Amino acid sequence: MSLPRFRRAVIAATACVVASSAHAAQADFNEVGRQVAIMLQNSHFARLPFNAETSQRFLEDYLKQLDPAKVYFTQADVDRFKGTYGGELFKLLVQSKGLDAANDVYGTYRKRVEARGEMAKKFLKEDALDFSGHETVTANRKDSPWPKDDAEADALLRAQLKEAVLTETVVRELQSKMAKDQGKPDPTLAEAPPREKIALRYERFLHAVKDAATDDIADGLLGAVARSYDPHTDYMIDREANRFNDAMRNELVGIGAELKPEDDGTTRIMGIMINGPADREGTIQLRDRVLGVDTDNSGTMTDIKFMEQYKVVDLIRGKAGSTVRLLVQPAAAAPGETKIVSVVRGKVEIKAAQASAGIIDTKSPEGTPRRLGWITLPSFYADFSSAARVRCSADVEQFLQRLTAEKIDGLIFDLRNNGGGSLEEVRRMTGFFTGSGPVVQEKNTLGQVKVSDTDNRKPIYDGPMVVLINKASASASEILAGALQDYNRAVIVGDSSTFGKGTVQEPLDVAKMLPFFANRDGAGMLKLTIRKFYRPSGSSTQLDGVASDVVLPGPADSMEIGEKFLDHAFPHDRINPAPGLTPLNKDGLFLARLKEASATRLKTDRDFAYYGEDATRSEEKREKNTVSLNLEERRKELFDLDARLDQRNAERRERFKTLKTEDDKTLKLTKLTLDDLAKGADFHPYDPSKENEEYIRRAKDPIAELNDAPEWPNGLDPIKREGIKVLSDLVDATEKARIAGVNPLKEAAAEIR
Template sequence: MKFSRIRSAALAVGLTATTLTACAQQADFDEVGRQMAIMLQNSHFARLPFNDMGPRFLEDFIRDLDSGKVYFTQADIDRFNREYGENLSEMIMKQDSMRAAQDIYDTFKKRVEARVAEAKKMLASEEFDFTKSESLQRSRKDAAWPKDEAEAMSIWRQQIKEAVLSENLRRDMIAKLAEKQGKPNPLKNDKDPKEKLALRYERFHHSVVKDVDGEDVAAMFLSAVARSFDPHTDYMSTREMDRFRDGMKNELVGIGALLQGEEDGATKIMGIVVGGPADKQGILKLNDRVVAVDPDGDGPKEMVDIMFMKIDKVVDLIRGQQGTPVQLKAEPAGGAPGETNLISIVRDKVALKDEQASAEIIEMKGKDGENSRLGIITLPSFYADFDEGKVRCSVDVERLLERLKDEGIDGLLLDLRNNGGGALEEVRRMTGFFTRRGPVVQVRNTFGEIQVKESEKEPIYDGPMIVLTDKSSASASEILAGALQDNHRAVVVGESSTFGKGTVQQPMDIGRMLPFFKARNKAGTLKVTIQKFYRPSGSSTQKMGVIPDVVLPSLTDALEVGEAFLDHPLEHDMIRKAPDFVPLKEEQLFLPRIKELSEERVKASKDFAYISEDISKAKARIRDNKVSLNMADRKKELDEIDQQQQQRNVERKARFAEVQKKDKEQLAFYKLTLDDVEKGGDLRAFDPSAENEQYMRRAKDETAELDDTPQWPSALDPHKREGVMILNDLVDITRNARMAGLLDR
């Protein structure tokens, strides 16, 4: 018995040591690919035939690398199809796929090296003739692959020529604007256009050739395989998963600086978070240029040269564990040539306050002397901390909503524009703030089993409500907007539809699925579509999105934006209405009258007329799909655009001044942040057209400041202003109907 215990203990020690060794080594990505394939076949909603999908895997990987069809040739494509196309599914299952991935990437790298070498040669020696009547395609998405290297180089030379022409025209335009406004030309001391473009190509070359290791190639290939099932199934490397978690938490551990890659290879400090580690330390300044990073501070690691390195990899070097130092080698802004500083900063948590929920109140004078207090909640995403649960957007919105209710708001606008979604549980909980208990969303798995998720608490706010959406409102945003629309609880206002993402993804750790003795370090995560969600009415938001009750013109109507334009989207479908779903009376939204009043304003709006005009022109440009290489033609085109813009600006400046004057007479604005709620006290009045508090100090962009397009009056863009007006209409109509005894809720 004693011997047995000793032997078992020794065996346990041996297993632990072996396991630790396996964990320390990097995972075999051939094995990772095989396990991911098994997980896709077992877990993906659509149950696609994996063995038949090799050609699609190949096509998607190639397109990810060369979407513009300027690097690979038809001969390359033919070889890839011949050697891998029909075999790729089998190669993945036989743990032999990385050979194909590396071969394809090596070919891509070779082609990029050839193209960049040609670009440098042309930029160094060639004088470009911009008097010829030449053009090239704006988009080569539907073009044929170049038949050989000679044709590929011919297309590439045209693109170099267009890049030189565009850079020269850009500089001419900026010089004219600066002269017209009596300001110094911000590009006066800039590098020669050709030299600047050569550096841009060098950065691209570095990002493809020198900045990519085997892990990166594996991640690109496995991501293409995963996304062949649908646009939202994806492989995420360990680095990508860490960034995803930070984004969901709305916080990160770093130094609190916004970085931008410069064309000469350095990384420029474009922003510093107020109160963040870099701000508190005080040495790093805006416009400083970082050229090297020691991720270990004073530890055993050495400075890493980051010249021409991808920004995400620079970020990975700078981020780390809370309380640890990182050292930057930086060229100070305005310093002498060659001057550098070594700056050590201790990493700490940085809250992304710009991405938090926030609120405001607009107090609007009524025609009858009765004022309306309109609350606005802006929610950038459905964020949540999956690890510790300390950060939850539903908790933040609840706090803001309770305060708005205490302030006696008469109506609420929930702004979900540019909200790409997030945590499903957060939207389920949040819907209950506005509706009585009942179905919020239905979730169906691949076996057809349907689960109804309901709100759990009594509503906090039951007054007039508007939901403002656009084409970027996706996933959780669509669940919330769809549930409120189905319940006849709110009027949805916005662009022609929301994004149309009606699927649910679950992250799965691939390392946990690897054989016990296999190395699992950096195996990555499969984010796989396991369910589709449906509105309480039974309609999926997939591909179709949520169609607003009041549709406003938008430039996105001319662009390919939305789920339907992505590769391999799942289809829209319907299921039965959720059991026990009893919506409110639609008549109590007064939609016919609301639409009538909005249509009158939109028809009379000069800004919406401009938008409609831009939509028509954008559609024409996309259909034409050509860009001229003739200097005179391009100047004429740009002059026409500039003339139109100047005419609009003259008209807008006069009109906006009148609108701003009326706003000051009729509107009062109050700001409400989560910090304000925490501190308590009175509301803070603010001028939305003035410079207000910022969570990040940003570097001055002298080129952008030459744009003399006037700012929207009171910072209300046409869509937000119309949303506010619709909300005010709804408040007035509801108030009158209640006084007349026409409402029963």
């Protein structure tokens, strides 16, 4: 179990935020809170009453957000907050006094964290830690009671700190053993001692809590209020809003580097985007540390030690063409040696998040050559703010045209881990495969239903098709997968279902709602749920998601991933089918045959068996919900896991040799990127070991390199491989039907009404 709210080593692309919070003046967040409250009441789909009951929900969600592990606030604190604000917070918001409540609650939180912080420092430095007993800690305290007093809260935190030191200790033992077994240098020798490392992590957390600015505090309260309506309604201060917009555009403005916060409070360069501003400047190298930032090239350097990652990014980011100066400690420098580097900011494309395509040349069981196309879409990105629009539908359209020109026999559309994006893009894209007809239905709070049709009268591609999904396929991904399933146009393959997000959000600029003479700087954005969407068949994707036609057991199905695990999620429901929905003949998908063939393969597939074993262990661990503080028990648990993985890896290495030999005889993989399209280049050989190397140079992590798990041959993991086999079966069945004089994809069923 990790310490509550610790910011782990999360790599964030430098250039994701809008502007520093250190403005000379900014919006009045009491007034911002009032306008957010009005917008929620007037425009949210659920039309929740703004009263004492919802006020209690606002407060409870805010407290859980601040202290999810329930180790800082005591029951007395919670009782005071409920007595003062529980039934009144909604009134304070509309009276422009919401920040008064936030300052009180957060101020108490800061005091508790600082007080426990002093205790934690002393505990980690002085107390003897006995790991020989039978003490345990609760792994997940979300349903646990608040500590009754400071003494109990201190005891809970001490137990968590002790567990963190124990985890660090046994993990290092294993890493040292792995390094020795592999004949590599021991990477743990360069690490601070376990107690010191945990203390440094806690120090970073303390700084984050103590250094919270007014907009941070307002963001916390208003975000909790917004998410009390549903999981996807959210308030964002400007830097968060710009992260959202950057992600939609797949484009950033900054220096083109990836940063990692270190436990010692510094920030390390872990990636440099090829041909980005930092790469062109040439001075900054991988694993250099950034110690300070002069954001506007004014000569004033801001010390960023222990500063939160987003604030560091905030300082480095700025307008394209402007200069930022960085105080850098080179990776190979002597202690104390630093230099100042000036970098001109510029636009950086997030190329790894762009659509891409590929071709798999293989053979049927009878030896017939097969060309299978592959399109991967990481998100439904779009930029509607500029004339030169970035649109994923335009990118996919070009890939489809190239693939059809290559005369593919079947297509896999990979939507795994695609969390959604632009509704307009998925509406347009669906028509590439279905031709004319309804794609999605949207219902507003008045119950009025709008049906959105495709643009295409004829599909671009009308051949056999498989869509790969998993639990992380959400929103727009579910619209596409659901529509293709309703049309009987594609076979859905993957986890038992998608995420289950069936709501539409609209970003609203809060600044536009403020009084005429009010300061609008940094007022932020409210992402508001305004409609629910439904499949052409009338079924909502809410909660249930889109169910796979061919289910492949994977690790995600044992995890608490999905809408149904989120607070305040809407229920599933149905409306009438959309007029004009004319599905193809479902028999043309040969689902019974595909399921049977896949099930037969899965019975003897070792990798899917491993997924099942891991899922069972994860479920048992979650149900147990306790972690031992006994050194020998934890050591045995971790080393047994390592032995099991070693055995698994040894089996895979031998099996993968055979698999690679078979692949070399039967498979040829090629790839096409957007850069290739722009150059007019052909499909080129696909080398998974060099994936994304043309976009970014990344620093080697000596600890990560201890992982000796073999790579999937040709980059084809079990899900991809089985997806290819399902598509091959579909192509073969379709071809045999056509030879027999049947065109299953063209025989439409009666229109559903």
